[in-house]
Amino acid sequence: MAFPSSVRIVEVGPRDGLQNEAKAIPAETKVELIDRLAAAGCRTIEAGSFVSPRWVPQMADTAVVLSRIRRHPGVSYPVLVPNMKGLEAAIDSGCEDIAVFASASETFSRHNINCSIDESLERFAPVLTAAHGHGIKVRGYVSCVLGCPYQGAVAPESVADIARRLFAAGCYEVSLGDTIGTGTPFAAMKMVETVAQDVPLSAIALHFHDTCGQALANIYACLGLGVSVVDSAVGGLGGCPYAKGASGNVATEDLLYMLNGMDVETGVDLDQIVNAALFVSRVLGKHPNSRVASARLTQANC
Numbered sequence: 001m002a003f004p005s006s007v008r009i010v011e012v013g014p015r016d017g018l019q020n021e022a023k024a025i026p027a028e029t030k031v032e033l034i035d036r037l038a039a040a041g042c043r044t045i046e047a048g049s050f051v052s053p054r055w056v057p058q059m060a061d062t063a064v065v066l067s068r069i070r071r072h073p074g075v076s077y078p079v080l081v082p083n084m085k086g087l088e089a090a091i092d093s094g095c096e097d098i099a100v101f102a103s104a105s106e107t108f109s110r111h112n113i114n115c116s117i118d119e120s121l122e123r124f125a126p127v128l129t130a131a132h133g134h135g136i137k138v139r140g141y142v143s144c145v146l147g148c149p150y151q152g153a154v155a156p157e158s159v160a161d162i163a164r165r166l167f168a169a170g171c172y173e174v175s176l177g178d179t180i181g182t183g184t185p186f187a188a189m190k191m192v193e194t195v196a197q198d199v200p201l202s203a204i205a206l207h208f209h210d211t212c213g214q215a216l217a218n219i220y221a222c223l224g225l226g227v228s229v230v231d232s233a234v235g236g237l238g239g240c241p242y243a244k245g246a247s248g249n250v251a252t253e254d255l256l257y258m259l260n261g262m263d264v265e266t267g268v269d270l271d272q273i274v275n276a277a278l279f280v281s282r283v284l285g286k287h288p289n290s291r292v293a294s295a296r297l298t299q300a301n302c
Contacts, residue, residue, distance in 0.1 A: 001224030006265040008044065010175070010205060010231045011037050011252060013280070014065075015046035015080060017237025019058050021284065027061045029283050031068045033276060037234060038072045040272035042252075046099070049080030050089040066093040078139060082113070087127050091134055098131055099175075100124045101141035102166065104159040105148035108179075112143075121165055128170045140166030140174045141207065145191055146183030146218075156194035164198035173203050175231055178218065181211025185221035192222045205229035208250050210236065215250035216258055223264075230255060235277035236289030251290030253277055 014034050018025055030048070037045050047069065048062030062079060069077065078097035081087050090098050102120050103109040109117045131138050145159045163174045176195065178188070188208070195204060204227050208215040219230055232255045238248035256270045270292075277293040288294055 002226060003223050003262060004226065004228035004264065006228065006267075007223070007259055008229045009042060009252065009255065009266055009268055010044045010046070010229060011042040011234060012046045012207070012231050012249060013037070013233035013235065013237045013252070015048050015059070016231075016249060017233035017235070019049065019056050020239055021058055023284065025058065025283070027064045027068065029280075030061070030065045033234070033280050034065070034069050034077070036272065036276040036279065038070070038075050040276060041266070041268040043074060043267065044076050044078065044097075047077040047079055049082075050086035051080060051082050063089060063093050066095070076137075078137075080141075081127060081131075083123060084127055084130065087130055087136075090136070095136065097137045097139065098127075099139040099141055100127060100166070100171070101143060102162050103143045103148075104154050104162050105144040105151055107150040108144045108148045111150060117162065121162075121169070125169065132170055138171050139205075140169075140171035141177055142166065142174060143177045143179045145176045146178040146187055147180050149180050156191040159191055160195045160198050163195045163204075167199045167203060171203075173205055173229065174199055175205040175207045175229075177207035177231075178209055178215075181209030181215065183208065183218050184212075184214055185217050188218040189221045189225060192225055192227060196225070201226045202228070205231060207231035209238065209248065210250050216254060219250065219255065220258065234273060235281050235293060237280065248289050251277070251288075251293065253292040254290045257292045 049059045053060035076097045078099050079090050079095055081090050081098040128138050142162045144154050148154055166174050206222055208218050232252040233249035234252045236248045236251035253273045274293050274296050277288045281288040
């Protein structure tokens, strides 16, 4: 296995991590979290989404958040955009990076965004064209790459087809999401190997949830194939509302601990990330959903 010498971490906590929280989170809290993450060395931080507040009320203040964060040089603050209206809001907020999303599961696509996979890709086509016309980079997400809460197993070939179409449409990178967190290392490797037949490894990212405790093992296995971009959420924030018992994203601090032990460079400071995890956990009134932050918290209370 040939592990990369460096990994770019895409911090998704402020968007994917917080979007399903039931308790309203003040914009000031989101701003402080994003600023803490940037200060810790994160260079890609998902700052929010311009989805209808009727569907995702927690992200209704994304424009406000973007107007208040301290923008660090060399740091990108992508937002999720579902349609042209969302793109217009992103442009008005000065966004330089956006993300679009599709599913590898037909059933999940219809339940989640009320349209077929083909319809979703057709919907995104003018968004990508307009975004590129404004000099905005576009990242693609593929959900349910290792399983679907409705149909079960998802064929690697289905994942590869969606990833190929997003990449061909102009997405500079395609993030492969184990939305319900049921994948295992061999399945993850087979899926990435299949996708890599159509999309360069340099344009593939991993987005693994930790429902069954396999996220780090899955990431380790896929890093050995040459993948060098990993999505994670500080404090292990997040979850899937469509999968009963699904937990959050792999925790950034747990990922960092593993990568530091492998001498893989990230440019991100572990101690500052742990502090950010403890900060947001306190605000949410939760215990951090990560081993490293939990251990630090226990040690501090001893």
